[in-house]
Amino acid sequence: MAIRGRGLRQGAAALAAALALMLAGGAWAQTSDLVVRSELRVCADPANLPFSNDKGEGFENKLADLLGKALNVPVTYFWFPQATGFIRNTLGAKACDIVMGYAQGDELVLNTNHYYASAYALITRADSELASVETLSDPRLQGKKIGVVAGTPPATNLAINGLMGNVRPFQLMVDRRFFSPARDMVSQIASKELDAGILWGPIGGYYAKQSSEPLKVTPLMKETQGPHMAFRITMGVRQSDGEWKRQLNRLIREHQSEINAILQSYGVPLVETD
Structure with missing residues (x-):
């Protein structure tokens, strides 16, 4: 009984302290x-x-x-x-x-x-014939050199559409203090080493905006097969x-x-x- 009584007294003291904190802390106290x-x-x-x-x-x-x-x-x-x-x-x-x-x-x-929604996006040069492509099932992608980050959802969609033969994979897990696969991919699109690339929209959009070569960023919102892109x-x-x-x-x-x-x-x- 003594242990229970001491526990009750401690509980009452804790409750009093909590009530005081609520009164003093405003919105944060909740x-x-x-x-x-x-x-x-x-x-x-x-x-x-x-x-x-x-x-x-x-x-x-x-x-x-x-x-x-x-x-x-x-x-x-x-x-x-x-x-x-x-x-x-x-x-x-x-x-x-x-x-x-x-x-x-x-x-x-x-x-x-x-607080926002985005999607994996196809990145191309703005003057490319691929700039108007909106889905990975588009036949214009056949035979093109396409960059993708290994292990991301678009890799599955590329495989479904028979595009893996010319895909250039980029590493997913790297030390970003020293390496940036996304920046490298966008640079290769701008220099025409790649015809297109697929990146998570916020990453692709950021590096595309920094490119001196005009690039087109197209969210892949019309995919009908494979994993969700958004x-x-x-x-x-x-x-x-x-x-x-x-x-x-x-x-x-x-x-x-x-x-x-x-x-x-x-x-x-x-x-x-x-």
């Missing part, structure tokens, strides 16, 4: 006890443009700045490479409270509402942080036009999804 209220703690890759880097040059860095300003708190980062164990070592380790970009439906995180992108929080998720949903809704402007400034192709 979030999970795991969420730090004095700063926006972001998990991000330090070398993953156009999304993020440790110089704050990515569009997810700019989106974090937007949220920090809306919450009136500073933005801080916990850096970790986008590789196996990313969520376990960041959100899961309570080192931060948000991942700025995460595909909707992944069970490792609790997803906010999506995905909704959310912010990810811990499964226990439901109130934090709802607060972020409100901020996304209130600042959607500003979010869109940031994405478009980086060349991100925005699409509508069902």
Whole structure:
């Protein structure tokens, strides 16, 4: 009985402290006890443009700045490479409270509402006969040299359409501090080493926008076979942080036009999804 009584007294003290915190903390006080209220703690890759880097040059860095300003708190980062164990070592380790970009439906995180949708895109030279191609079943792609990142969904669609014979694969997992397969692919399209390439839209759009050679970025929204090419992108929080998720949903809704402007400034192709 003594143990239970001591536990009750401790519980009452904890409840009083929690109530005081709620009264003092305003909107932040409604979030999970795991969420730090004095700063926006972001998990991000330090070398993953156009999304993020440790110089704050990515569009997810700019989106974090937007949220920090809306919450009136500073933005801080916990850096970790986008590789196996990313969520376990960041959100899961309570080192931060948000991942700025995460595909909707992944069970490792609790997803906010999506703040943009994009798709894998076909990249060609603007003056190429392939510039008007909208689907990988187009016969004009037969016999063409096409770049694709190995292991991504478009590789399956290329195989379905009998296009793998002339495909040039690019590595998926590399140290992006030193290598950029996407930049290399776009450079080879511009120099005519490749006739076309397929990249995740935000990546392809970013590097195409930087090219001195005019390039065309066409989201693959008309595929009728193989994996889906379009995905909704959310912010990810811990499964226990439901109130934090709802607060972020409100901020996304209130600042959607500003979010869109940031994405478009980086060349991100925005699409509508069902």
